Amino acid sequence: MAKKNDTLEYSKIDSRPGEPAFKARSSVKAKDIEHRRKINFNIGRYNAVVPVGKTQFYDLETARMMAKNKKWEAIEHLDRSLLQFEEELVKRGGEVIWAQDADEALANILEICKAVNCKTVVKSKSMVTEEIHLNAFLGQNGIDSIETDLGEYIQQLDEEPPYHIVTPAMHKSKEDVARLFANKLGTEPNLNPSQLTQIARYKLREKYVQAEVGVTGANFLIAETGSIALTENEGNGRLSAGFPKIHIAIVGIEKVIPKLEDLALFWPLLSTYGTGQFVTAYNSIISGPRQKNSEPDGPERMIVILLDNGRTKMLADAKTREAMFCIRCGSCLNACPIYKNIGGHAYGTTYSGPIGKVITPWLRGMPDYKHLSNSSSLCGNCTEVCPVKINIHELILNNRHEAVVRGESKLSERLAWKMWKVSSNSRALMNAGNGNLKNKVVGSLFKAWNKHHTPLEFAPKTFNQMWKEQHKN
């Protein structure tokens, strides 16, 4: 079902739902050798540093299991942990808004902005704001929403959504970025990365001064203290949260962790699996607006919007609930041979890669997104690299099963499996016909196979037939 905010998708990038559009996009990228080169180069750099980050753990396996258990605890008790979060934050003057879907979240943000006649919003990197298409929505309402994370700033300049949940401009080379800056900002065309960064910094500093409202996401919601935890490398997140008069944090309800002390585990884990660092350069814990009697500065209002937007559908499913343990490190994307071939935009979803294949059909509906679950070779590398040990490939498979149970599989496929069952139940049928006949039947059924392969060649006789002939007595 089309929702209001679906009209706010990036116009430059095709993100139409459904299998045919996905197949078309992914086929183009799979053939794009230059794209493959850039992605392999950038993921190669990630692969080189992650093992270094991992050395900080005395016992990595136990750390991962502990993290999984902590997330399990938080998600299993979400009814209590979210209320606890609200209660604690409100005690320190913070405000909490519960938003059932994107439209509710957007309406609330607009109301807050209008109350202060907001013209400019500065925002830090947040996938949830992508999920609800915040920038486009604010733009339509006459408010400039500026991305302040360098990667997101690059993507915003290029009018593209982030390509990767952690590394938004992963598909661009440094030359691509220099060209983009030259086109959009009129800079010299051959600037190096540090010169480009200086330009972005200069442009963005002005915006911080102008902005009436700062928007951030949160990497974690700490139930015990009613705090949000922000992880970043550029300092733009804490500036977005701390400089404007109003701070809005938009957060998916799955981001809860039980206790403050749990950050000692989650911050290093997220950093190592996200970027290979021990910890990122800036880590902030924000527990409310400026405290009038004790703090000289900080925003006058801090509003946390707790967003559902389909997450409770996952929560209601005992198996898929595990996907809510995700800390959005992006390691399953980097490990995925399909992501590396088709890139982040081909999915046409906010969350791409293996975890996106698990959660998008639940967030946006099976009919339009179940094909993502089929577009997996189930190699299992995502599960192997997940820091919180989500059984990602099993959840992808479970989505396939869910689609079948809901009666959303194709009739032709249902019939094919019935035929398969009949023949696999009968040794006589498996031996029926000769190799040539089977070649013809199978060749006509699997035309797609012959696009990239020579046709299958059945043996004249099955092993079974030959064995029986050899062992007649």
Next chain:
Amino acid sequence: MKVSIFVPCFIDQLYPQVAFNMVKVLQKAGCEVDYNANQTCCGQPAFNAGFYEDSKDICRKFLKDFKDTEYIVAPSASCVGFVKNNYSKLFENSSEGAEVNVLKEKIYEFTDFLVNVLKQEDFNAVFENKITYHDSCAALRECHIKKEPRALLDHVKGLELVEMNDVETCCGFGGSFAVKFEDISGAMADQKVNNALQTDAKYIVSTDMSCLMHIDGYAKKRQLPVKCLHIADVLASGW
């Protein structure tokens, strides 16, 4: 030692020589090889498509066909991994549960069985070629096999093993994935074959014929100078 072999459906139909070569090696290792001629398939194809109920009927047949066995050995980590890891999910809280627990402990992938049960690595095989070895996802991540095939290949006279880049990366087969998303699957095969070609190997060898069917079909279509062989074919060579 009595060993009951399971010949996966696609090997039965497309690559019977792989199964015969497995039998040849097992017999040389001193096993008495038993083949129940009623067997068909492990049930994995429908399961991986999400059709658990259709799959379950075939899994039941498999349970029946392999009920009275001591060891079950199959030339496919994919099928073995499926039986080991997914049968218990399908038959959770059902009367077959106990049977499944017994079954999954006695089924082995071929190289795993040779190295870890029979503890034999040398079959006097001769194969005078440069090869590269492809780790199948099922071998690596479902059956935890990595060193076993290499230990076996190490004893093959004349064989030179050169490891390729991204050796643990999926080849892109993935069953129905290869026909539902043929271009993605083809691009993955392309990278696998390119990595293999860079080693200058003449053959890609693996525990899994399903990967090799995909890689070989791709290489042949593009007339690339590399062939595929199941490890049973290599171990049965030269004697």
